[in-house]
Amino acid sequence: xxxxxxxxxxxxxxxxxxxxxxxxxxxxxxxxxxxxxxxxxxxxxxxxxxxxxxxxxxxxxxxxxxxxxxxxxxxxxxxxxxxxxxxxxxxxxxxxxxxxxxxxxx
Amino acid sequence: xxxxxxxxxxxxxxxxxxxxxxxxxxxxxxxxxxxxxxxxxxxxxxxxxxxxxxxxxxxxxxxxxxxxxxxxxxxxxxxxxxxxxxxxxxxxxxxxxxxxxxxxxxxxxxxxxxxxxxxxx
Numbered sequence: 702x703x704x705x706x707x708x709x710x711x712x713x714x715x716x717x718x719x720x721x722x723x724x725x726x727x728x729x730x731x732x733x734x735x736x737x738x739x740x741x742x743x744x745x746x747x748x749x750x751x752x753x754x755x756x757x758x759x760x761x762x763x764x765x766x767x768x769x770x771x772x773x774x775x776x777x778x779x780x781x782x783x784x785x786x787x788x789x790x791x792x793x794x795x796x797x798x799x800x801x802x803x804x805x806x807x
Numbered sequence: 808x809x810x811x812x813x814x815x816x817x818x819x820x821x822x823x824x825x826x827x828x829x830x831x832x833x834x835x836x837x838x839x840x841x842x843x844x845x846x847x848x849x850x851x852x853x854x855x856x857x858x859x860x861x862x863x864x865x866x867x868x869x870x871x872x873x874x875x876x877x878x879x880x881x882x883x884x885x886x887x888x889x890x891x892x893x894x895x896x897x898x899x900x901x902x903x904x905x906x907x908x909x910x911x912x913x914x915x916x917x918x919x920x921x922x923x924x925x926x927x928x
Contacts, residue, residue, distance in 0.1 A: 735914040744902055744918035745853065751912040788853055792913055796868040797855040 703727050703791050707800035714805060718779050722803045724772045724789035733793040736765055736774045739802075740785045748787075749774065779805070809833040811903050813922035819897075820928050825890040829903030829919055830883075837861045837881040841906040843915060844877070844888045846899040854899075858906050859886055898926045 704727035714720050724734065732752035737745035747756045749765035752772055762777040776783055784807055789800040815827035829842070836842055843858030857867030859877040867875045871890065879886040890897060900923050904915040 733912065737915075744921050745915070746918070747914055747916050750909070750914040750916075754909075754912070756914075756916065790853075790914075795866050796870065799853040799855070802852050 702796055703730065703793060703798050705789055705791055705798050705800040707787075707789060707803050709803060710801065711804040711806065713807065714779055715807065716779055716781060719775065719777050720779060720805060721776075722774045722787055722805075724767075724774070724800050726770045726772070726791055726793075729769050730791045730793035732768050733791055734765075734767070734772050735790045735792060736763075737788045737790065738783070738785050739788065740782065745788060776805075809905070809917055811905065811917055811919035813901060813903050813919045815922060815924070817923055817925060819893055819924060819926050821894055821926055822892055825893050825897060825901075825924055825926070826887065827901055827903075827922060827924070828885050828887045830885050831905075832884070834905075835881070836879055836884050836886055840908070841913075842879060842886045843904050843906050845902045845904060845915070847902070847921075848896075848899045851899075856888065856890075856901075893926045895926050897924070899924060 706725045708723050734752045736749040739745040753765045764775045766773050786802045786804045810832045812830050819825045841858040841860050844856040859865045874891050876889040900921040902921045903919045905917040907916040
């Protein structure tokens with residue numbers, strides 16, 4: 702199984718701040734990496750697929766980068782709805798695996 | 808507007824079988840997409856359970872040790888999950904989701920709201 706490790710596990714920020722979350726894969730996964738946001742009590746929602754492609758309807762303040770084993774999710778200016786938990790997920794092979802999550806709070 | 812909705816018992820006894828159904832509206836489950844299940848234990852992260860295609864192909868997580876059965880019914884536009892021999896460790900919110908492909912990439916782009924299943928006697 703491909704282990705996905707996110708850092709940090711949590712961070713505190715303010716509205717308008719920029720933040721970057723890191724995800725590291727246990728082996729080379731190319732750009733087969735997706736990012737999700739999960740607001741409290743809700744289902745995850747897709748933000749980024751293919752490491753850097755913005756899902757339709759997702760605000761441009763979200764951006765993704767990286768390839769191989771190291772990836773980043775950047776939020777350029779936090780909005781209230783961005784205080785949530787973020788997960789990376791590899792789609793390189795099965796079993797699909799998710800990172801442990803990064804909680805962004807105020 | 809495409810919607811997914813999980814349904815099934817919220818309480819299951821240890822050693823029994825957990826059964827959930829996902830009803831899809833606004834989109835056919837008989838197309839080229841795969842339909843998946845993901846769960847989240849209380850306060851924990853996300854765990855992929857498996858996914859199914861209408862042609863009958865399935866993939867599931869070996870961590871569930873072959874306790875998983877998935878099926879799909881195009882006439883009802885639904886797909887289902889069964890997990891047998893459940894324990895308290897199977898207590899979780901279960902999500903159904905569409906696995907969508909774009910080029911060589913695929914991802915879960917549509918999710919149900921989730922169904923909490925508690926395993927307890």
